[in-house]
Amino acid sequence: MEQKIIIAGFGGQGVLSLGQLIAYASIEEHKEVTWLPCYGPEMRGGTSNCSIVISDKIIASPIVDWADCVIVMNRPSLEKFSPKVKAGGILIINSSLIPDSYEKANLCVIKIKANEFAEETGSVKNANLVLLGAYVGKSGIFSLETISTVINEKFSGKPKLIPGIKEAFRIGYEIGQKY
Amino acid sequence: MKQLMKGNEAIAEAAVRGGCRAFFGYPITPQNEIPEYMSFRMSEVGGVFLQAESEIAAINMVYGAAGSGARAMTSSSSPGISLKQEGISYICGADLPCVIVNMVRGGPGLGGILPAQSDYFQAVKGGGHGDYHMLVYGPSTVQEAVNIMYDAFDKADKYRLPVMLLGDGMLGQIMEAVELPEMKDVNSFPKKKWATDGSGIGADRRVINSLFIDPDSLEKQNHSLFSKYELLKRNETQYEEYMTEDAEYILVAYGTVARVCRSAVDILRERGIKAGLFRPVTLFPYPTNRLYQIADKEELKYFLSVELSMGQMVEDLKLAVNGKKKVKFFGKVGGNVMSPEEIVDNLVSKIEEN
Known part of the structure; x- marks a missing residue:
């Protein structure tokens, strides 16, 4: 098993923390994982991305050429990273900010109004959790117990936020399962 | 834990x-x-x-x-x-x-x-x-x-x-x-x-x-x-070898670049190209003696030094090999890091040149 994921969007959308949640979930399930953030000049321009590799074996390159899944949260990221999805891979688009239609053969394209769903759960900041839910729902990569454990642990300092976060994940998860 | x-x-x-x-x-x-x-x-x-x-x-x-x-x-x-x-x-x-x-x-x-x-x-x-x-x-x-x-x-x-x-x-x-x-x-x-x-x-x-x-x-x-x-x-000299045993082409790289090279070796092997990786862990002292030994292998055609520079470690590699085998170079600079595919393409094009 090896999964390569790229997540990209604006700074402040929770791109890096979404990647970290995936990394923590991987550790929780005793998998090898690397999380590599961009920290270069593109950050100064307000965009942000990270690459994650999950594997049963020791991970050699943490650099992702071709991704099994790309999650994009804004339009510049769609243009930059959608060509990096492998044939048969998953492309998850935050259609709240990228309303354009996007079709590509050999790809599973999941369009999800993450911002609106997140607002329903109490905060637009949960948009990244909606997208995480869609990824886990579609790929089945982590068990729901794992996600719950990781959320409880990582947000233990802000217990009031946890119900909204879990709800955002659940909404995304159910949509992801339908694809 | x-x-x-x-x-x-x-x-x-x-x-x-x-x-x-x-x-x-x-x-x-x-x-x-x-x-x-x-x-x-x-x-x-x-x-x-x-x-x-x-x-x-x-x-x-x-x-x-x-x-x-x-x-x-x-x-x-x-x-x-x-x-x-x-x-x-x-x-x-x-x-x-x-x-x-x-x-x-x-x-x-x-x-x-x-x-x-x-x-x-x-x-x-x-x-x-x-x-x-x-x-x-x-x-x-x-x-x-x-x-x-x-x-x-x-x-x-x-x-x-x-x-x-x-x-x-x-x-x-x-x-x-x-x-x-x-x-x-x-x-x-x-x-x-x-x-x-x-x-x-x-x-x-x-x-x-x-x-x-x-x-x-x-x-x-x-x-x-x-x-x-x-x-x-x-x-204190330390190094690691990956699939060098029968390799015709040995990539030499250290640090994070060596990880990218390891993935490149896997891809090359899948394509039937006998590649290996030599990774110096200590850079001073450089694993000169071991590289000198490896250079004697008959099946080995050349070394390829892969670096994020214009070619620095390649000089120590050449000194170690001491003319016994050819030493080639592939580098990227400016903060750009090569992907496994780029290393594969570089080696394949070098093989085709010969």
């Missing part, structure tokens, strides 16, 4: 557990998480953290602390390491142990902030003035960086010289699962009979100095330094 940690933070924690009780630094990307971590961790373990007014001040604080017997370190990135060179030369001249981390970024000048390996010459050939070397490691994973850092102060103390951990921005910023070792007992470390810690009076007085104004004394000091480097070559 494995935990997810950023390279810089894991290296800082490993230093603390390896006995570091004095940190002096000055901020620079992409290593800022090291001083940030040390700023609270040092006070927790009763050590000293000091953000100096400059890199030059920081390395001279390390000089002073090391002279008094402390396990002292500093960390920086390329432009900052350049500023430290005078101090490093003095520390080497005075036979003092310390640990230095360089999370290399692209140069020359202020360059960029992204990963590079363009400080290889500076790290392994000296860097400052005079004849000297450091013990230089090029770890490729966060776990390996932790293991090296954990023992770095022991090595520095044993040989009385600086140990440098030569990483790059990628190693500093990546998060991986690591197993942290136990905290070493600082009371268990061997006493330093040379340290200017107040002991020794009269004929036994202790002096830390790098000035040898009498030519015969200085010559003796130079020979003494180089006898230590001979010991390093014998005892």
Whole structure:
């Protein structure tokens, strides 16, 4: 098993923390994982991305050429990273900010109004959790117990936020399962 | 229990557990998480953290602390390491142990902030003035960086010289699962009979100095330094080989680039090309003898040095191979890192040229 994921969007959308949640979930399930953030000049321009590799074996390159899944949260990221999805891979688009239609053969394209769903759960900041839910729902990569454990642990300092976060994940998860 | 940690933070924690009780630094990307971590961790373990007014001040604080017997370190990135060179030369001249981390970024000048390996010459050939070397490691994973850092102060103390951990921005910023070792007992470390810690009076007085104004004394000091480097070559040389056994093409790479090369070797093997990887773990001493041996293999066609530079380690590789086999080069610079596919394409095009 090896999964390569790229997540990209604006700074402040929770791109890096979404990647970290995936990394923590991987550790929780005793998998090898690397999380590599961009920290270069593109950050100064307000965009942000990270690459994650999950594997049963020791991970050699943490650099992702071709991704099994790309999650994009804004339009510049769609243009930059959608060509990096492998044939048969998953492309998850935050259609709240990228309303354009996007079709590509050999790809599973999941369009999800993450911002609106997140607002329903109490905060637009949960948009990244909606997208995480869609990824886990579609790929089945982590068990729901794992996600719950990781959320409880990582947000233990802000217990009031946890119900909204879990709800955002659940909404995304159910949509992801339908694809 | 494995935990997810950023390279810089894991290296800082490993230093603390390896006995570091004095940190002096000055901020620079992409290593800022090291001083940030040390700023609270040092006070927790009763050590000293000091953000100096400059890199030059920081390395001279390390000089002073090391002279008094402390396990002292500093960390920086390329432009900052350049500023430290005078101090490093003095520390080497005075036979003092310390640990230095360089999370290399692209140069020359202020360059960029992204990963590079363009400080290889500076790290392994000296860097400052005079004849000297450091013990230089090029770890490729966060776990390996932790293991090296954990023992770095022991090595520095044993040989009385600086140990440098030569990483790059990628190693500093990546998060991986690591197993942290136990905290070493600082009371268990061997006493330093040379340290200017107040002991020794009269004929036994202790002096830390790098000035040898009498030519015969200085010559003796130079020979003494180089006898230590001979010991390093014998005892400390480390490397790793991956699928070199029957390889027709051997990639040679260190640090994070070696990981990308390992993936490239897997892809090449799938395509039926017999590739292997030789990864120096110590960059000084360089694994010269082993490479010289490997060069005798009949099936081996050539070596390919893969680096984030315009070609620096390739010179040591050529010296090691000593003309027995061809040595080729593939590099990327400016902070751009090659992908496994790019390495595959580069090797394949070189094979087709012949």
